[in-house]
Amino acid sequence: MKLQTALSTLIAGLGLVALMGSKASAETADREEISAKARPVVEYLLADWNQQFHSTSVPLAMANLGMEPDDALRLEIAAHLRSHTELANNLKWWGTNNYILSNDEKLIAKYLLNTHRDQERLPGAPELARAVALSEAEVASRLAFLAQAGLLEKSADSELGFSLTDGYRSWGGPLRYNFHTVSIEGQKPFDVW
Numbered sequence: 009m010k011l012q013t014a015l016s017t018l019i020a021g022l023g024l025v026a027l028m029g030s031k032a033s034a035e036t037a038d039r040e041e042i043s044a045k046a047r048p049v050v051e052y053l054l055a056d057w058n059q060q061f062h063s064t065s066v067p068l069a070m071a072n073l074g075m076e077p078d079d080a081l082r083l084e085i086a087a088h089l090r091s092h093t094e095l096a097n098n099l100k101w102w103g104t105n106n107y108i109l110s111n112d113e114k115l116i117a118k119y120l121l122n123t124h125r126d127q128e129r130l131p132g133a134p135e136l137a138r139a140v141a142l143s144e145a146e147v148a149s150r151l152a153f154l155a156q157a158g159l160l161e162k163s164a165d166s167e168l169g170f171s172l173t174d175g176y177r178s179w180g181g182p183l184r185y186n187f188h189t190v191s192i193e194g195q196k197p198f199d200v201w
Contacts, residue, residue: 041091042085042088043084045081046081046085048073049066049069049073049075049081050085050088050095052064052069052072053107054096056069056198059198062199063098063102063107063199063200063201064198065107065109065110065111065187065199066082066085066086066107067108067109067111068189068198068199070082072196072197077110082157083157085108086104086105086107086108089108090104102181102182102201103178103179103180105157105158105159105180105181106180106185108157109157110150112142112150113150113153113154114186115140115185116147116150116154117159117180117185118184119136119139119140120136120160120168121172121176121184121185124172130166130167130171130172131167131168132167132168133147133148133168133169151168151169151170154170158173159176159180160172160173187199187201188201
């Protein structure tokens, strides 16, 4: 009986060492796969998402940290978060893709999806720009980002110059591009769903 207890204790101890080792390896790999510029944004988001009702987006986190908009950085963070949905329940429940889009990009995505669903077409750039109250140049820039992010793909067959990717129905997660930004005096703004 004593031998069995000692053996169980040893096995449990080895399991703990193995678990600690794998956690340390995961943390090391995590630090190696994201740039120094992206790290504070991810850390900000993880801290924010641990607060009740907070679902702050990558663009708002960057703004709250005093960073300039940077599409390449957002795409890097998106790749990291997609690969590590275990970092936060928000990523598992609501889908990573909603977090990488700006509010303007969410409006564009919603308009594209609703027009496609209701009218079985995608709008042209002038119609889209009017609908979301952005310049055509800004719409073109945001469409290019949505293509890089994976919602759209270039298409010569579309007046818009893009078509929805095959996975567009699930790309935005269950909340499908909804957003609300909360501003409280004396605090940094945050997003909620």
